[in-house]
Amino acid sequence: MNKKQILIVDTDPGVDDALALSMLKNLNQKLGAYEKIIYSSIGGNTSLKNTHQNMLNILDILSLNYDNLLKGSESTLLGEKFVDAEHYHGINGLTLELQKKSKPHNLLETYEYIQQLYIDKKNVEITLLMLGPLTNLAKALISMPEISSLIRSVVVMGGAFYVSGNATKYAEFNIYADPEAANIVFRSELAIKAIGLDVCQDVVINRNKFYDSQYLFTKSKNSSSKFACSLIDSFFKFHPDRSEMSLCDPIAVICLFHDNEFVYNMQEVIVETNEPKRGLTIPLNKNGNVAIATDLNSIKVMNLIDKSLT
Ligand code: RIB
Ligand code: CA
Numbered sequence: 189m190n191k192k193q194i195l196i197v198d199t200d201p202g203v204d205d206a207l208a209l210s211m212l213k214n215l216n217q218k219l220g221a222y223e224k225i226i227y228s229s230i231g232g233n234t235s236l237k238n239t240h241q242n243m244l245n246i247l248d249i250l251s252l253n254y255d256n257l258l259k260g261s262e263s264t265l266l267g268e269k270f271v272d273a274e275h276y277h278g279i280n281g282l283t284l285e286l287q288k289k290s291k292p293h294n295l296l297e298t299y300e301y302i303q304q305l306y307i308d309k310k311n312v313e314i315t316l317l318m319l320g321p322l323t324n325l326a327k328a329l330i331s332m333p334e335i336s337s338l339i340r341s342v343v344v345m346g347g348a349f350y351v352s353g354n355a356t357k358y359a360e361f362n363i364y365a366d367p368e369a370a371n372i373v374f375r376s377e378l379a380i381k382a383i384g385l386d387v388c389q390d391v392v393i394n395r396n397k398f399y400d401s402q403y404l405f406t407k408s409k410n411s412s413s414k415f416a417c418s419l420i421d422s423f424f425k426f427h428p429d430r431s432e433m434s435l436c437d438p439i440a441v442i443c444l445f446h447d448n449e450f451v452y453n454m455q456e457v458i459v460e461t462n463e464p465k466r467g468l469t470i471p472l473n474k475n476g477n478v479a480i481a482t483d484l485n486s487i488k489v490m491n492l493i494d495k496s497l498t
Contacts, residue, residue, distance in 0.1 A: 191313040193340075194305070195222040198260065198298065199437075200232030200320030200362075201242035202277050203423050206284075208319055208437035209243075210419075211496040213250045213412040218445045222315070225253065228298040230260035231270035232320040232365050234281030239320070245286040250412050258298040261323045264366040265330075270321065271355070271365055276427075284422035299327035306335045313340040317444050318373075319437045321362050322346065326369035329376055339378050345440035346370065347384035347457070347469035349480045359467025360385050363459060367467045371459040374469070374478055381447060381479045382457070383440040384469065390486040391493070393433040395424050405497035416497045438493045443481065449488050452479035 197212070199205045209227075212219065219225055227247060229240035240259055247254065264270060274281065296304065302325075305312055316325060316339065325342070328335050346362035347370075348354070355364035363370045374380065397403060398420055405413045423433050443450055456476030460468040471480060 191311050192224070193222045194224040194226065194312050194314045195219070195317065196226045196228055196314060197317045198228045198230055198320060198324055199243060200230045200239045201246055202233035202239070202281055202320070202437070203283060203419060203433070204435055204437040205233070205319050206242070206246050206282060206419055207416055207435065207497065208441045209246050209252065210250060210412045210416045211438055211441050211493065213252050214496050214498065215445060224255040226256040226258060226301070227254050228258035228260050228324060230320040230324055231262065232362065233273045233277045235270065235272065236260060236262050238280045241288065241291065242281050242286070244289040244291060248289040249286060249415055256301065257292060257295055258301050259295040260298045261327060264321070265323055265326050265369040265372070273361055278426055282419070283426040284419050298324035299331060302328040302335050302338070303332045306332060306338055312338060314338050315340050316342040317440060318342060318344045318346065319440060321365035322369040322373045323366045326366070326372040329372055336376060336378060341379045341381070342373070343381045343383065343440050343444045344373070345383045345436050347382050347480070349382070349384045349386050349469050349471055350482065351384070351386050353467065354385060355467060358460070358465040360469070363469055364467035367459045367461045370469070371461060374457040374459060377477050380477060381443055381452070381481065383436070383443050383481050385436070387450065387481045387484045388434055388436045388439060391435050391439055391484070391490050393420055393435060395431045398424070404494045408498045413498055435493060439489060441496070442489050442492050446492055449485045449492070450481040451483040453482045454478070455480050
């Protein structure tokens with residue numbers, strides 16, 4: 189019997205997370221492959237309180253449909269406060285002030301929801317799009333390893349496998365924010381596609397191209413395009429010295445729906461948890477479960493992002 193397909197989008201909005209969510213608004217045909225779409229928050233770019241509120245506000249502005257909302261972990265796997273990246277994403281995690289959507293109560297924590305899917309044995313298969321620290325998935329795997337049998341595949345935006353990091357010179361931010369969680373996930377034998385900084389450098393929003401309306405979405409009148417434009421405008425105003433805006437999370441969305449636009453190197457991966465290289469993602473030069481994206485068709489991927497924001 190065909191299994192019920194569930195997509196869980198785990199996100200720490202964050203300006204590029206917000207663009208990734210805007211893309212999903214226009215990818216409803218691709219989303220049609222899933223019977224349930226679930227959005228989960230996680231701490232990372234800013235506190236969970238802020239990322240959760242940002243997620244609610246963005247879903248509301250975009251009128252993005254969903255079947256469930258989940259609240260992620262308040263702290264890292266070790267119970268520590270998340271580091272934040274508010275210097276980049278803005279105070280409270282976004283450079284754009286959004287209307288505050290009221291918070292629903294009694295949401296399950298993400299790992300509890302995944303556990304419940306297993307306990308209910310409802311013949312489901314889960315695809316995970318991980319756009320922030322990997323804490324929620326690690327908590328689910330540690331507390332109930334059997335949930336692996338439900339997980340069809342995982343797309344992770346995270347890691348710096350053959351390039352320097354962005355949180356430190358060794359570590360990419362999502363991994364650096366919770367290296368213990370990332371170690372659990374990468375070593376879990378799950379089918380993982382990893383979009384690391386290795387493939388984020390050539391696909392960006394260019395300030396001049398944006399303000400010269402050289403992107404299709406800048407000419408679109410629909411709500412998600414207008415939201416994306418407001419967000420990008422606010423980002424460049426917050427960062428007057430930056431000529432580019434990274435699109436790491438949007439690239440992960442393209443990997444989920446167009447994985448043939450990337451070149452992969454199958455590796456076993458471990459994560460360094462001790463300083464000074466804490467958060468370093470280490471391919472072991474052994475064939476393994478992690479498909480590390482080492483290259484991409486950058487023009488095609490940028491066009492796909494532009495189109496899905498239009
Ligand atoms: O290193 C980039 C990643 O860290 C992106 O997911 C960004 O949103 C931040 O979470
Ligand atoms: Ca993110």
